[in-house]
Amino acid sequence: MPDGCASTLGYHVGRTFAPMPLIKEFKKFAMRGNVIDLAVGVIIGGAFGKIVNSLVGDVFMPVASVFTSKVDFKRLFISLDGKEYASLEGAQRSKAPVLTYGQFFQNVIEFLIIAFVIFLVVRQINKLKSPAEAPASKNKECPFCISKIPENASRCPQCTSTLS
DSSP, rough: OTTTTOOOSSOTSSSSSSOOOHHHHHHHHHHHHHHHHHHHHHHHHHHHHHHHHHHHIIHHHHHHHTTTTTTTTOOOEETTOOOOOSHHHHHHTOOOOOOOOHEEEEEEEHHHHHHHHHHHHHHHHHSSSSOOOOOOEEEOOOOOOOOETTOOOOOOOOTOOOOO
């Protein structure tokens, strides 16, 4: 150990460098429920994203192509250099700039499905939550103007009447 160091983890005798409190603070932060819930949500979201990608790419888009004269949406593109290409792969092989609007269309459908499912999940969670009880009102009515005023008020702020 170097002279003047209490450990190799960063505590230095007579110096201000001390990462141990930083590590303890990070551990406290990481072990809070919110961070762990977020980590679980990210993992589940990644897996759910794969399911939705498969649903769109393997189920929805082939069915949609039946109704659109068997068009494969992933292969729809516009060549930006003005030349005609037989396929998207041919345009990409010749390094032509292309606008792949079919892939964009498929990604938009995937997003809409994910957004709709998340909406349904949040809606169900909100239904399961019990409604919070409203706090008891600490207001009373002014006997003269019938406006709401704090319970311990001695004068009405609306009509300036003296209250008993």
